[in-house]
Amino acid sequence: MSSSTPPSGSGKQSNMRKVAIPRLQRSAQIAAVSKERRRVPRACTACRNHKIKCSGETPRCKHCESTGRDCVYILPRRDRLKIVTDRCIQLAALLSELKDRFGDEDGRIAELLEGVAEDIPENRLTPGNSNPDIDGDDSKVSNGGVASGSGSMDVVDAESHDLLEEDLTRDDETRATGFVGKASEVQWLRSVKLQLNRTEEETSDRRPSYGLGGKEQVSSFNFYLDVHDNDNDYLMDSAELPTPETANHLLQCYLSTVHDSFPILPKGELEARFKDPGRLSQKWQAILNMVFAIGAKYSHLVRASWQADERDHYIYETRARSFGLSEATLSSHPDIPQIQMLGLLAFYYASVGKISRAWVIIGLALRFACALGLHVRNEDPNTSASKKENLVRIWWSLFSLERLLGAMTGRPSIVVDFHCSVPLPLTLPDESLLDDVVAMDRMRFPSRARASPTSSNAPSAWWMEEVAMGLDEVPANSTSYFKALCLMGIITQDVLSTLYSAGTMIRKSADIQTLTLELSERLDGWRSSLPCEFDFQARHAGSDPKPGRFIRERMLLGFCYFGARILLTRPSLGGIEKGFNNTDSFTRKMAAICVSAAKATADFLPDQPNPNFLYENGPWWSIVHNLMQAVTVFLLSLSYSTSGSPENVVLLQYTKKVISWLRAMQDPVAARAYDMSSNMLGAIATRLSLDLSDHHWRNIIRGKKSRRCQKPSSGIVVASEIYRDGAGFTAHR
Structure with a gap:
């Protein structure tokens, strides 16, 4: 038994095992200890000098914060080398x-690039795209073997980036x-002044002022x-209307000059409401007053x-705002009347020169239109075809006006083309609209009864599909003219988004040139697709197909076309400033096209100023915009030119012609544009020693006389005090 029984001491030792007793500690204390003991990537210079542990916070660590010292972190040599290498790239x-x-005539740039390629490893010359918001295609290697990334931003920036x-x-x-x-001619006018300032600093050897x-x-x-x-407080009866005779004059002014370009109101419904003003709702009273305001503005012009x-017209506009x-x-x-009223208000603001307000109001109208689904194709079987077509025209009226205001202000559009599936308007007059949905669809899409506009990934590809069908295959009438305006609005927006948006700065110059050529081809395709009656260039060639007909439509479409041409090629005018000697370069060619488009715009004007001819046949609501586009192109070209250039005389004559028209128009907006452009021309003529010998231009260059637009009076105005007989109020004697 003694052999089977273990010793007492050994049994006790085997049964009593050592167990580690954990230290009791609160979780907060554990977190604090682990936080204090974490290793920081680098310590600041103060903590290093004092040989204490640095907490690593930025902009100040705990020690520097408590002692009030400057906290400075020095990058390791490897990080500094990476930053310098990236900067070199x-x-x-x-x-x-x-x-x-711009080329490399002496080969110095190529020599520098070869040195960079030798000093920097090849894999560092093609860095990956670190910006997830930028498409990968923009970081591809350029022809020179160096990635064209952010380094090209300043080059594009100087021309068109906002x-x-x-x-x-x-x-x-x-x-x-x-x-x-x-994209606005206001910025182009400012560019003329900045160029004059730079030239003056160079010639006077003064230190350049960068501010x-x-x-x-x-x-x-x-x-x-x-x-x-001009938003005065008018004391008036909001429900009062002008006399029937005056009201009819105002309505006819609107219908004859505005309706075809801006068919936001069905003509038949407008005339029916006009004949029975006693039963108008408040929103339709606002609409009718806006029609009167636009007609009244035209009557003064x-x-x-x-x-x-x-x-x-301020009275009518105030009444309309009180209702709408x-x-x-x-x-x-x-609702639809509210959208129509806002669209008319934006048009009115554009016609009186309040383009910033017009841009805001048209944006509101478009938001309301999108809320009612006007931007997509209407497939409701219970809606008549004529009503669908009227809704289509409302959308495209807002669309075309917003694109015009986008070019005038240089501001982006709120409409995303890719999200729109509304078809283009039919080329049928109001009285020819049918209620048969199938028949109307066959007219809209001859090759198919139904269309799927969302089948393409291109933002405006389905619209351009209708362009390919050709406007020349449809009869020349007011609706085919409006359809041409809508198509031009699409192209204009593509020009703005391609050359004047933030996305321009991440594109390579070769891509920008390709897109510019594609847009130029689209403009040519638009012009060639017009019905022969709308061929505005036949007038210049002396082969007008039908003299006396569609004069107004041809001039309106001509101003749109050449305005878009100027917008497309305006960034290339900077090439003249940079002194490109290669006449075959892309920039030189585009600059020449820009000047030619400005000359074509001026050629629409007779030699002797006749404002009524321009108001009756041109876009009177935006004509100053069209003329100032041409004037600023001429002024920019002259400001980039040198004394003695033979082209200076030609540009001077064109500039004087358009400025003379601005002077004769006697409109507040035209008067301000005349003052600014004539003063610019005087300064340029002095620098280039151009001849301004006639009496009128001699006064300009001397600064003897300057016409200023006076600010309208403010305060409370009684409406009856500013109306004459027949305006619907007591006459003021």
């Missing part, structure tokens, strides 16, 4: 871009002007009337014999 990309755009260069919230004037993009002085702020070059507040006081822009109206659910 960016500069090499910029040099490669400059070489592709940047905010002033505080737009500092005062009432800058807020009223608002943001003005590089933009107060006179070079965009608001200083805004010839529109946004800064002039053409100096109609029956026109009332020059401020009567009340707090209850804006907070209620949108």
Whole structure:
């Protein structure tokens, strides 16, 4: 038994095992300890010098924060080398871009790029795209073997990329002007002044001033009337209307000059409502007053014999806003009359030169239209075909006006083309619209009864499919003219988004050139697809197919076409400033096309100014925009030119012609545009020693006389005091 029984000592030792007793500690204390003991990637210089542990916070660690010392972190040599290498790669990309755009006559750029390629490993010359918001195609290697990434931004930036260069919230004037993009002729006029300043600094050997002085702020070059507040408080009867005779004159002014270009109101419904004004709803009273306001503005431009006081259109507009822009109206659910009223208000603001307000109001109208689904194809079987077509025309009226205002202000569109499936308007007059849905669809799509506009991934490919069908195959009438305007609006938006958006700065110059050529081909395709009666260039060639017919349509489409041409090629005018000697370069060719388009715009004008001819046959609501596009192109070309150039004389004659038209128009917007452009021409003529020997231009260059647009009076105005007989109020003697 003794052999089977273990010793007492050994048994006790085997049964008593050692167990580690954990230290009791709160979880917060554990977290604090682990946080204090974490290893920081690098310590600041102060902690290193004092040989204490650094907490690693930025901008100050705990020790420096408690002692009030400056906390400085020094990057390791490896990180500093990486930053310098990346900077060298960016500069090499910029040099490669400059070489592709401007050439390398002496080979110095190529020599520098070869040195960079030898010093930097090959795999570092093709860095991956670190920005997830930028498409991968933009980081591909360029022809020179260097990635064209951010280094090309400044090159594109100088021409067309939008940047905010002033505080737009500092005062009432800058807020009223608002943001003005590089696509606007207001910015182009400012570019003329900046170029003159640079030339003066170079010739006088003064130190260049890189800051933009107060006179070079965009608001200083805004010839529109946004800064002039005409919203007076009128004491009037909101329900009162003008006399039937005056009202009929105003309605005919609207129908004869505006309706075909802006068919937001069905003509038959408008005339029916006009004949029975006693039963109008508040929103239709607002619509009718907006029609009167637009007609009254036109009557003053053409100096109609029956026109009332020059401020009567403000009365009609105030009445319309009291009906259609009340707090209850804006907070209620949108409907079609509300959208129509807002569209007319935006058109009116554009016609009186308040383009910033017009852009805001048209955006609101488009939002309401999208809320009711006007931007997509209507497949409701219970809706008549004529009503569907009227809704289509409402959408495209808003669309075309917003694209025009986008070019005038340089601001982006709120409409995303890819999300729109509404078809283009039919080329049928109002009285020919049918209620047969199938028959109307067959007219819209001859090759198929139903269309699927969302079948393509291109933003406007399905619209361009209708372009391919050809406008020349449809009869020339008011609706085919409006359809041509809508198609031009699509192309204009593509020009703005391609050349004047933030996306331009991440594109390579070769891609921009390719897109520019594609847009140029689309413009040519649009012009060639027009019915022969709308061929505005036949007028210049002396082969007008049907003299006396469609004169107005041809001039309107011509202004649109050449305005889009100028918009497309305007960024290339900077090539003249940079002194490109290669006449075969892409930039030189595009600059020449830009100047030619401006000359073609001026050729629409007779040699002797006759404002009524322009108002009756041209886009009177935006004609100053069209003329200033041409004027600023001429002024920019002259500002980039040198004294003695033979082209200077030709450009001078064109500039004087258009400025003379601005002077003769006697409109507040035209008067401000005349003042600014004539003063610019005087400064350029002095620098280039151009001949301004006739009496009128001698006064300009001396600064003897300058016509200024006076700010309208403010305060409370009694409406009856500013109306003459026949305007619907007591006459003021």
